[in-house]
Amino acid sequence: MSDKINRIVLAFSGGLDTSVILKWLQQTYNCEVVTFTADLGQGEELEPARAKARLMGVKEEHIFIDDLREEFVADYVFPMMRSNALYEGLYLLGTSIARPLIAKRQIEIAKMVGADAVSHGATGKGNDQVRFELGYYALSPDIKVIAPWREWDLTSRTKLIEFAEKNQIPIAKDKRGESPFSTDANMLHTSSEGKVLEDPWDEVPDYVYSRTVNPEDAPDAPEYITIDFERGDGVAINGVAMSPATLLETLNDYGRKHGIGRLDLVENRFVGMKSRGMYETPGGTIYHFAHRGIEQVTLDRGAAHLKDELAPRYAELIYNGFWFSPEREMLQAAIDHSQEKVTGTVRLKLYKGGVYIVGRKSPYSLYSEKVVTFEDDAGAYDQRDAAGFIKLNALRLRLLGRRDR
Amino acid sequence: MSDKINRIVLAFSGGLDTSVILKWLQQTYNCEVVTFTADLGQGEELEPARAKARLMGVKEEHIFIDDLREEFVADYVFPMMRSNALYEGLYLLGTSIARPLIAKRQIEIAKMVGADAVSHGATGKGNDQVRFELGYYALSPDIKVIAPWREWDLTSRTKLIEFAEKNQIPIAKDKRGESPFSTDANMLHTSSEGKVLEDPWDEVPDYVYSRTVNPEDAPDAPEYITIDFERGDGVAINGVAMSPATLLETLNDYGRKHGIGRLDLVENRFVGMKSRGMYETPGGTIYHFAHRGIEQVTLDRGAAHLKDELAPRYAELIYNGFWFSPEREMLQAAIDHSQEKVTGTVRLKLYKGGVYIVGRKSPYSLYSEKVVTFEDDAGAYDQRDAAGFIKLNALRLRLLGRRDR
Amino acid sequence: MSDKINRIVLAFSGGLDTSVILKWLQQTYNCEVVTFTADLGQGEELEPARAKARLMGVKEEHIFIDDLREEFVADYVFPMMRSNALYEGLYLLGTSIARPLIAKRQIEIAKMVGADAVSHGATGKGNDQVRFELGYYALSPDIKVIAPWREWDLTSRTKLIEFAEKNQIPIAKDKRGESPFSTDANMLHTSSEGKVLEDPWDEVPDYVYSRTVNPEDAPDAPEYITIDFERGDGVAINGVAMSPATLLETLNDYGRKHGIGRLDLVENRFVGMKSRGMYETPGGTIYHFAHRGIEQVTLDRGAAHLKDELAPRYAELIYNGFWFSPEREMLQAAIDHSQEKVTGTVRLKLYKGGVYIVGRKSPYSLYSEKVVTFEDDAGAYDQRDAAGFIKLNALRLRLLGRRDR
């Protein structure tokens, strides 16, 4: 295995950091760099990335800009949402779930262009380096991975800017100064962390939020919507059929308007430290509750409780970067098996930051008014059965009680 | 074991149903009935229960009215809240957690007065019969249990009223007609179910709510509060030390005012059917988030994730009535072990139905700005370590990738 | 729903108990009884069951005798074995796994012959009644279930014999007296319980064993065999391809000869009591270890550990009778997903009650001598990576240590 690298595929946003990385890779490894820019619905123009790559000498056929929005929602966000996963009880995993798709596409491109290395712009303290690299290695075990933030000596903002200037890398005006926090965005969420957010006692300043209005500024009247599900996935809003990405974007609009999905979290990173982040997941938050709602009437108790027990582990796997692992796939197989009849309609009320499930119906509903009713149930349920049920459930406790009490 | 019963302790609310039961027990078993009425903060006068018991011939020394509010919060609600348990992802278990305490006290009274049987007013379709009776049997394995709703022939409201009239049992005016839903209340929550709530597609009518204002009618300005925790339990609000029950009552006031803690749920009963309930848990909802908040800075990741994995099982045990079981106690031992340093202050924003964690601090905080900072960390964390960390985490995936891809 | 029953399908062994049940059903319900006798490899002649059914007036076309041996092993035993399930750490679930297949076939016959009820000969204290009936109800929710042992007044052996004599039911000579224990058998195992086994301090007498020689009487020389697996299931012994049932029968012969698979167990029944049983699972025990062996080289750690964590729950579901439940199917989906590359050969040593895995190889082996070797590994593994791996795994413990120690 020689250490000489011939061609590197870089996950390239077109921003200052990955532009510096692009140049640094070209200089340090003296080899061709291929750029890959993904549209995951982060809401930025991607053509400037193309221009920048060209400017820095990347060959036309080595500039990849891919619209992955539908794949992102259909093959990553929706499968995850089927699990109702919440990392540490609260977080919808918006960053975590995007990384495996980027890694997968990057490896596909590496194979196409015959590259022997990949690179990314994630720092050495965060989770994203792990997520990217576990994806790379799982999909291409012998690929070389270059993580400039762990290798170079551009260890301060000042040095980075100096490097950019020395190398004629254009610097957007607002990037000259230190940003008061750093962000990551895709169609599912925007995360913010660092600097002004670093003291977990200080409330997140309002200017940090970018994807949602402040609940206090949201409409004074609630709005009702319905979401239709088929086999566990959303397919329509208010009766209008939509593709996965369109559906999520539409929910994002509702969420933005009603101030839904803001989360201020102190979380435990896989690399061993606690960090404080602020997340906005407008549409995803609505979707999460809607999915819970449709499962309430269509999922059997045994399936539902097993899912609830597996969900924290599943969430942890995604958070830690193990999307492409046998154990995540095993859990997915179990979860997906449960979703066959998760079909129907949920009605939601959106109001000033809140999502309320107010109705659910399904052709496959397991809810039986006939059985549960306080009224005469015409023999659908024999209350006397409960006596035996309790007696046998109590038997071991009685034997124990006789011994211990 | 003779079947003749000598003395029965009845869980007696003083309402129509348990009054009818009291009379029915006296007639059917031709024996003394002892009444036990618990103050769990349900917000009702209890002296009328005494008067009613007297009227129906219960001896003065056989009328028990106990204020269990502090015990309820300190020994049941708080231990449960340490787990962050949510039944089926959403429900704070307000009814479930009250039943074991009632059962325990009822058995204590049975022992005091030499009763050989206990009785309750829960129906044969619900979970509460199970919770009461598992408690009875666990604590007094040979007690006789009488569940009138599973035994008698008063199977309709009309027959019940007839029985009451025939036996000179006073009937409150508003109880003559059918109530449009049934409720249960204690300091932690009020639940409502049945009749007008039976179609899970229909929104819960506003008149069903009794413990919270409609979020739309809540104040237009947010309110901030702090809660102090010591070893996992709340001890002060806004810096003012309070007993457990006072603390929960105070949070109930905040929750009521801001429309917090409403939940419309279709859930899976232990007896095998789905039911639709509406829950109001104003203070408990605030407390739940506050506890999550203080754990965020004081709990290690290993402890936090293990707790998250155990919580669904723990919630199921409480919901199903297994409070007095070895497995619930084992989980409690694990959970309690984790809470020793869960001490500090959480700051919350309350606004129109929403609870937002906005700050947390602790003398035992594990959050280290020095380690996590984007700035120079003076060697607190060596980014190069991440390379090895990722490499070894990836090793098995690479071996797998070489085999499978 | 009328209570009049028209036709009953009885699980009929042809023995005394189910013969009495057959007659009792005919008399009590005054309706046609259809008999179903399954060959699950229990090693008994089935034609006598046919003769007996005829004798008792069952119509020729209502006598069902089915050879289910291959289906039993392929669709029930093997899928279960993929999980490595052991109930309470030791028991290979030989009785439990047969019940769902009997229930399924009984329901199929009920549908074929237009029966509205099914019946079985399991007693009211055991697990089998639960397993049969959960199967019936899951597959045919409105079927009527008749469990004579819970209904009739033939509550002693004497009464049963009297009933048989009065009704001209032939009684085998050796069935007149009380058997010193009761047994159940199928191709996977024989279980014995009751009477002489009821004191768990007394060693099981040697005459109770019927499927294995006493290890002390087994050959003095060990014997080596190989088992080939494909996708998690056994396909050949010593290189000779075999059907599932033939493979299990062949392993039973090996197990019998070498005294393998005896288990004396005190277990917890689903109905709430402890019981003491003696199990002989000769071939199944060999198979269980062989499957562990092949997984050792073909299963990734993540998959293997997840399987180990799910196995106790899976075992409990099967033991309790929930084979036909969504949660068992979900776990099966996860387990089956892991078995795709569980292909290869295991070599075993059999000696006086012991099974020893002594070798395993696979075209899909994940074991890499190159990586693990104590010798020079030519860069396959960089020992320096371990430093970073440990450092980041230790980080949270160090932060904790600084706080707590």
Added chain:
Amino acid sequence: MSDKINRIVLAFSGGLDTSVILKWLQQTYNCEVVTFTADLGQGEELEPARAKARLMGVKEEHIFIDDLREEFVADYVFPMMRSNALYEGLYLLGTSIARPLIAKRQIEIAKMVGADAVSHGATGKGNDQVRFELGYYALSPDIKVIAPWREWDLTSRTKLIEFAEKNQIPIAKDKRGESPFSTDANMLHTSSEGKVLEDPWDEVPDYVYSRTVNPEDAPDAPEYITIDFERGDGVAINGVAMSPATLLETLNDYGRKHGIGRLDLVENRFVGMKSRGMYETPGGTIYHFAHRGIEQVTLDRGAAHLKDELAPRYAELIYNGFWFSPEREMLQAAIDHSQEKVTGTVRLKLYKGGVYIVGRKSPYSLYSEKVVTFEDDAGAYDQRDAAGFIKLNALRLRLLGRRDR
């Protein structure tokens, strides 16, 4: 944080490897080295270690030789055995459980002598480096850790011997050549791995075993013993009270004689690779089954099943080196809570490699012949209760069956 090291505590066996390390540390770090040699019942003379340390210039007061045998069994082996933990279904964790105690004592000594660093002789590919170092960091977060095998250039046996010769380190005659495998031993087990064991298809040669006779050479007659337990821990053999270490040693003698506790395993290391090891755990294997046996009659089902579900995770934590972690302590708290009544006597048959539980009794037995009996139980159990029990357990499956079948 200065990098200058003043004093190092080395885990020192007195063998060739740690002797070389001792010298290398003295030379490389130019500082005092303190040696710590633990007696964990590995069955070697420890005084030669003292002589060797002296010879290499370690000060008298810096040579620590501690008998940790009782602490090892009482505080590490027994607590672990309470869990019934088996790593990957088969392995009794004999190496893993010794490491935290060594690390703990090493840190205690470091504090006593004012050392700022610790060192060990584990290689960079194994689990032991992780176990040692996680222990060090958890107990002394700012300690410096030196792992020579990951740092030096003595990467072959030849170089090691050269270094030893050059530095006048005595080399035992049998250590000159390459050993055909490497071993680790303590009172619980001996492990062997490497070289002749590296092909997992090859049977382990008989000369590798050192702690047990070959089952084929074990006595031809079985031997029976009893073990008494109190609160989950062994306290006597054949009625003779013993300290923990004496009890384990005595069981080791029985196990050795009868060829018990040999295990040939391919396992998954925490560092990401598979390895093949051979373990001999003679007494521990007997103890493991005995503990299962006493739990069978004293543990409630709920506790037993929860323990079985937690055990794989607990085993993984110990294997991976997380003994000193909050999550291991939480699980221990749960497990220990279950052991209060695990008191009584187990009778075992030992025969040619096999351990058979043949009897168990306890003053706290939950086994009730009266309830379980096939005979008339005088009303201890009402078989009719089973009907209701099954009906309600079936309810959700019936609702599901109506929808899906």
